[in-house]
Amino acid sequence: MKHLTSIRYIDTVARIGSIRKAAEVLAITSTALNRRILAIEEELGVPIFERLPRGVRLNSAGEIFVHHIRNQLSDMERVRSQIADLSGIRRGHVSIACSQALLPYFLPQQIAIYRKEHPAVTFGVYLRDRAAAEQALVDHTADLALVFEPVRLAEFQTILTVRQQVYGVMSENHPLANEETLRLRDCLQHPIALPTNPYGVRYLMELALVDSAIVLNPVIESDSFEFLRNHTLTEGVISFQIPIGLPVEDIPKGSVARPIDLRDVPTGLIYIGQLRGRTLPVAVARFADQITKALQIRYE
Amino acid sequence: MKHLTSIRYIDTVARIGSIRKAAEVLAITSTALNRRILAIEEELGVPIFERLPRGVRLNSAGEIFVHHIRNQLSDMERVRSQIADLSGIRRGHVSIACSQALLPYFLPQQIAIYRKEHPAVTFGVYLRDRAAAEQALVDHTADLALVFEPVRLAEFQTILTVRQQVYGVMSENHPLANEETLRLRDCLQHPIALPTNPYGVRYLMELALVDSAIVLNPVIESDSFEFLRNHTLTEGVISFQIPIGLPVEDIPKGSVARPIDLRDVPTGLIYIGQLRGRTLPVAVARFADQITKALQIRYE
DNA sequence: AGCTACTGCTGCATTTTTTGCAGCGTCTTG
DNA sequence: CAAGACGCTGCAAAAAATGCAGCAGTAGCT
Numbered sequence: 291m292k293h294l295t296s297i298r299y300i301d302t303v304a305r306i307g308s309i310r311k312a313a314e315v316l317a318i319t320s321t322a323l324n325r326r327i328l329a330i331e332e333e334l335g336v337p338i339f340e341r342l343p344r345g346v347r348l349n350s351a352g353e354i355f356v357h358h359i360r361n362q363l364s365d366m367e368r369v370r371s372q373i374a375d376l377s378g379i380r381r382g383h384v385s386i387a388c389s390q391a392l393l394p395y396f397l398p399q400q401i402a403i404y405r406k407e408h409p410a411v412t413f414g415v416y417l418r419d420r421a422a423a424e425q426a427l428v429d430h431t432a433d434l435a436l437v438f439e440p441v442r443l444a445e446f447q448t449i450l451t452v453r454q455q456v457y458g459v460m461s462e463n464h465p466l467a468n469e470e471t472l473r474l475r476d477c478l479q480h481p482i483a484l485p486t487n488p489y490g491v492r493y494l495m496e497l498a499l500v501d502s503a504i505v506l507n508p509v510i511e512s513d514s515f516e517f518l519r520n521h522t523l524t525e526g527v528i529s530f531q532i533p534i535g536l537p538v539e540d541i542p543k544g545s546v547a548r549p550i551d552l553r554d555v556p557t558g559l560i561y562i563g564q565l566r567g568r569t570l571p572v573a574v575a576r577f578a579d580q581i582t583k584a585l586q587i588r589y590e
Numbered sequence: 591m592k593h594l595t596s597i598r599y600i601d602t603v604a605r606i607g608s609i610r611k612a613a614e615v616l617a618i619t620s621t622a623l624n625r626r627i628l629a630i631e632e633e634l635g636v637p638i639f640e641r642l643p644r645g646v647r648l649n650s651a652g653e654i655f656v657h658h659i660r661n662q663l664s665d666m667e668r669v670r671s672q673i674a675d676l677s678g679i680r681r682g683h684v685s686i687a688c689s690q691a692l693l694p695y696f697l698p699q700q701i702a703i704y705r706k707e708h709p710a711v712t713f714g715v716y717l718r719d720r721a722a723a724e725q726a727l728v729d730h731t732a733d734l735a736l737v738f739e740p741v742r743l744a745e746f747q748t749i750l751t752v753r754q755q756v757y758g759v760m761s762e763n764h765p766l767a768n769e770e771t772l773r774l775r776d777c778l779q780h781p782i783a784l785p786t787n788p789y790g791v792r793y794l795m796e797l798a799l800v801d802s803a804i805v806l807n808p809v810i811e812s813d814s815f816e817f818l819r820n821h822t823l824t825e826g827v828i829s830f831q832i833p834i835g836l837p838v839e840d841i842p843k844g845s846v847a848r849p850i851d852l853r854d855v856p857t858g859l860i861y862i863g864q865l866r867g868r869t870l871p872v873a874v875a876r877f878a879d880q881i882t883k884a885l886q887i888r889y890e
Numbered sequence: 891a892g893c894t895a896c897t898g899c900t901g902c903a904t905t906t907t908t909t910g911c912a913g914c915g916t917c918t919t920g
Numbered sequence: 921c922a923a924g925a926c927g928c929t930g931c932a933a934a935a936a937a938t939g940c941a942g943c944a945g946t947a948g949c950t
Contacts, residue, residue: 291633293596309898322938324899333591334670336677343897343946351673358669362662369658373636373651609927622909624928641927643917 291366296326297359300338303327304356305429308345360430364568371571381410382573387423387432388415389490389560390515391535397436400581411573419488427565433574436581438490438532439558447566449578452585453557454532456491457547460522467546472528474498474554483510483518483529490558491530498555519545533589534560560585591666596626597659600638603627604656608645682873685714687723687732689790689860690815691835697736700881711873719788727865733874736881738790738832739858747866749878752885753857754832756791757847760822767846774798774854783810783818783829790858791830798855819845833889834860860885 303312309327313320331337338352348356371382388397393415401413418426418435424443426432438454440446458472466472466480474495484506485492495506509527512518518529523544536547562582564570570578603612609627613620631637638652648656674680688697693715701713718726718735724743726732738754740746758772766772766780774795784806785792795806809827812818818829823844836847862882864870870878 292629293593296593308896310896319939320898321900321940325937328899329592334673335679336673341898345897351676354669354672354676358665362665365658365662369654370634372654373634376651376654377636608925610925619910620927621911621929625908628928643926645926 294363294366296330299323299326300330301356301359304348307347364430368569368571371573375572379410380408380573382571383412384574384577385414385432386434386436387418387426388436389438390417391438391532392436393417394535395537396534400584404577404580420490433570434578435563438560439493440561445566446563449562449564450582450585452560452589454534454560455557456494456550456555457531457533458550459519459529459531459545459547461526462544462546464526469548471551472548473551477528481509481527483521483527484508486511486513491532494558495555594663594666596630599623599626600630601656601659604648607647678872679876680708681710682871683712684874684877685732686734686736687716687718687726688736689738690717691738691832692736693717694835695837696834700884704877704880720790733870734878735863738860739793740861745866746863749862749864750882750885751859751861752889754834754860755857756794756850756855757831757833758850759819759829759831759845759847761826762844762846764826769848771851772848773851777828781809781827783821783827784808786811786813791832794858795855
């Protein structure tokens with residue numbers, strides 16, 4: 291909306307940290323942008339940016355101000371979507387920050403279902419580790435966060451939690467492929483592949499072993515779950531994943547997934563959350579509702 | 591704030607229920623107001639007012655919108671005051687050491703103006719002669735010094751200087767009361783009243799006469815400017831004062847002030863100063879700013 | 891030291907937006 | 921049916937925003 295242009299600009303400058311760079315992104319000249327900032331500072335009676343030789347940075351007045359205008363901007367989005375809802379059309383945008391496990395199957399499926407009903411709603415899906423996803427809520431980069439074992443900031447308001455047991459994924463030719471459930475000590479007899487540290491699965495497994503003398507020695511470590519999953523097929527390694535990151539029906543040909551005994555690795559939790567105290571735009575609220583129901587049905 | 595003008599207007603229209611009447615209240619034409627409303631409705635894609643023969647009324651989209659913008663407006667107020675608190679212009683203490691001439695009119699007036707904006711800021715005003723005022727800065731007894739013809743210690747950092755011509759103050763019945771400007775030798779034909787030695791006016795006048803044979807022989811000598819000023823009314827004496835120590839508009843009934851010819855007594859300077867190198871508290875800096883501007887306007 | 895590249899900022903001419911005036915059509919009201 | 925009030929529109933003037941060119945300051949590099 292037009293009357294929010296200045297504060298949208300300022301939001302962008304605060305994110306980018308440079309007036310000239312932000313001006314490029316916003317497709318205006320740095321002059322115009324600079325003047326808008328000076329005008330706002332004039333109105334507030336106080337500068338909101340520190341001028342550094344390499345750009346600008348919010349000072350504490352700026353922190354307060356920008357925090358407020360981000361609320362204002364997303365509130366306005368909500369209002370627009372409420373108004374649009376009145377006239378029957380649902381439009382809007384849903385922005386999601388989520389863990390890697392949600393990307394391959396769960397979210398694409400859910401978004402497809404939703405968009406079939408409401409084609410005017412657009413989506414943004416952003417891969418963030420546990421900490422960054424929560425941060426994205428705070429700075430309004432995302433409306434929803436779907437995170438495995440989050441840090442749980444004070445600003446994070448849980449909508450739903452879902453238990454997720456860790457599974458071992460391996461080739462169907464693997465010696466352990468026929469076990470009903472896997473014991474961790476058995477797995478560790480074989481080469482293993484693990485996600486890197488910030489990810490929830492790795493975190494859970496290290497937590498499980500913290501009291502024992504055992505150390506995780508992955509032959510493969512990667513921050514790509516997809517790579518890890520594929521690698522179980524090409525080499526006889528065991529990878530680890532949570533059910534939501536696995537196909538709903540059947541594991542791809544040639545690989546199997548077996549639960550790790552709960553005595554060895556406890557279940558983790560996926561959290562769906564939003565920024566505390568925020569009233570979500572209609573489209574977002576509805577989507578949150580949909581995936582909440584889907585998860586409740588799927589994981590009792 | 592400027593960028594909220596449109597929504598403030600809309601808020602008013604919603605309250606009043608008529609574009610033309612609201613325009614009057616807002617002191618703009620109905621045309622401009624009407625166009626702003628149309629523009630917002632355009633942006634929202636939906637009207638927010640029902641047009642009735644007697645004016646306008648919010649429709650349900652408008653209810654949502656106006657509810658939101660009212661929140662936004664009061665939030666902005668809150669943010670502004672948070673920022674004001676943070677920057678300290680709202681609270682704090684300003685401590686001033688100054689010459690006697692500033693006490694009767696100038697400072698009370700300026701402090702009143704400032705405190706009207708920032709009632710939580712407190713003031714301390716201390717009468718100090720030229721040397722003592724500067725010393726007060728050094729030992730942090732005062733944040734600001736306003737001094738006529740100061741000693742100018744090394745630690746004294748000048749913020750602004752203002753020229754002040756010496757005036758003769760006398761009863762309107764005095765023989766010299768009708769002169770445009772006064773020559774010093776004419777004044778000395780009459781009884782004169784002078785401040786005691788440490789004061790700037792006395793200093794200036796003695797400086798002016800140092801090369802001549804003339805000696806100042808006051809019939810009254812006092813360290814109270816107020817006493818001197820009043821005494822001109824009761825006895826036919828001439829007293830001496832600088833403009834800032836005189837009322838802004840009119841000299842009190844019965845007395846007149848006439849400038850002393852610059853060939854006889856040179857202009858003196860009022861210095862506003864602070865401790866060298868010190869970063870002043872925000873409240874102090876603001877007040878210094880205010881009086882600086884006030885003085886610049888008053889004595890060009 | 892000198893140089894380059896990058897920063898935020900400013901004066902001026904130009905473009906865009908906003909405003910005010912006059913007037914139109916519609917509707918209630920006396 | 922006339923009067924008055926309402927929201928709205930065409931057009932010209934006023935005001936604001938924008939873009940260009942250029943300045944001054946600083947970090948990092950040679």
